[in-house]
Amino acid sequence: MITLADLPLRADLVGQEPYGAPQLQVPVVLNVNENPYPPSPLIRHEMAAALVTAAGTLNRYPDREATQLRADLARYLGHGLTADRVWAANGSNEIMAHLLTAFGGPGRRMLTFTPSYSMYPEYARNTCTEFVTVPRRADFGLDAGLVLDAIRETEPTVVVIATPNNPTGTVVGLDVIDEVCSGTEAIVVVDEAYQEFSSGPSALELLDRHPRLVVSRTMSKAFALAGGRVGYLAADAAIVDACRIVRLPYHLSAQTQAVARVALAHADELLAQVRQLAAEARGFEAWAKGRGYAVIDSQANFTLIGRFADRHQVWQDLLDRGILIRETGPDGYLRVSAGTPEEMAALRAALDDLLPTIEGTTP
Template sequence: MISLDDLPLRADLVGEEPYGAPQLDVPVVLNVNENPYPPSPAIRQEMAAAIVNAAGTLNRYPDREARALRADLAAYLGHGVTADQVWAANGSNEIMSHLLTAFGGPGRKVLTFAPTYSMYPEYARNTCTEYVTVPRRDDYTLDAELILGAIAEHQPTVVLITTPNNPTGTTVPLEVIDEVCANTDAIVVADEAYQEFSSRPSALELLAKHPRLVVSRTMSKAFALAGGRVGYLAATPAIVDACRIVRLPYHLSAQTQAVARVALAHADELLAQVRALTAEARGFEAWARTHGYAVVDSGANFSLIGRFPDRHQVWQALLDRGILIRETGPAGFLRVSAGTPAEMASLKEALTDLEPERQP
């Protein structure tokens, strides 16, 4: 047997660990921003029937262009978006990998604003793209002056603007994205993985105006399809074509496409849970404020609370009670995904019992 150290691993991968939040079997799982409500039995039955139907042609490769799925996604997005403006992939992770493979690479930079999604540097590393971050404002917001100043300084080919931002939940006004797109030739990606939970308008409104704008989405959160692995983007057809060049052939299975189309056909029912989860998140934040926690204003289905002098100790104490949240984000903060009313009640009770000391 040999170890990883004995293999000719790429130099920039030496010492790296696989990405992933803990996957633990505990009663209350609130750590990865999943939707706690599975599809209804009726929708599950329809998904099962769709998979059975797809199984009749599993001896053949799936539609590598996912044309029917892209048409359904375009209809869901609205805003005049057409199927040839949509690209779908294995989660928004693969969408970002396609974009950086196409527009990043050696000698190029991707720019984003910290703190933000912890997978971004891995997309950059895997595509040999230089990863550059600039700090957000003290309240974790962004404005056009900050973004454009960073673009002028670093000259990236891709700019990632996450709204709502993970892990802070802060949003970026549409006018900021508009101004940035009007003043750069970079590919500007508005990562809207949590858009359905936000009251802010979508950057989809700007697509017709800015041909280098990309709006990235996922079905993992609002559509309760994290296990289905479907992410997608909307952009000009030329950007879609660039993704088609770098994609692996047949990257979306027939089963995945079939299940996603059933979910989209029942968008109204599935999105009804979005309103419930948004209310839970905002309600938890109100509770946290009244109990002396610092809370970052969020437009997503998660909340960032603090400040804890030893956040890992609090994280572990909650885990010991069967409650899993996320140790991520700025120092002294913990991130809580919105769960069911019973799950949120368990968390509040545990936090009350723990009474951790907080920084001023």
């Protein structure tokens, strides 16, 4: 037997740990921003039928361009998009890997704004791209001056702006994105993983004005397809072509393509769940404010609450009661994903039970 220390591991990987939120078997799981509602029986039956059909050709490689899926995604997104301006991959993780492989790499930088998604530095590390960050404003928002100043200072080739931002749920206005894109030659990636939960407009509206703008999405949240692993982007066809150069052959399986197309065919039903989850999240925020917790107003399917003098202890106390949330974000805060009404009721009851014992909670 050998250990990692015995292997010629890349120097920048020495001491690193694999990414991943806890996957624990507890009654209430509210830590990874999943959609708690599985596809309906009708959708599941259609997915099963699509898989049976796909199984008839599993001896052959899948469509390496995912042509039909990309066409379906373009129709879903609207804004005059066509399949040649949409790219699909194994989750938005692989979308970011493709973008940074194409436009990052040694001697190049990726810029983003903290606090933000904890996978961003790993995307950069894995593609040998230098990772640089600049803090967001005190309200966790961004303005064009802040972003453009950071671009001038750091000279990135890729700029990533998450809206709604993970973990804060805060949004960035289209006017800011428009001004940033007009003021830089960098590739600007707007990460809209939670856009369907937001009441605001999408950066898709700006694509025709800015050929270096990329809008990244996922089917994991809104389409209840976290297990399906489908992410996608919309951009100029030239950016899609760059991703096609660096993608691995046949990167998206026939099964994945088939299941994703069924989900898209039932977009109206699945998006009704999105509206329900958004309402659940906003209702929890109002409840938490009423109990004296500090709440960062969110437009996603999650909420940051605090501030806790010892957030890990609160996290552990909730876990001891069978409720798993996420210990992430700014100091003193915990992130709660929206769940079913029953799950949220259990969380509220547990927090009420704990409140007298939580030290240092400030409104």
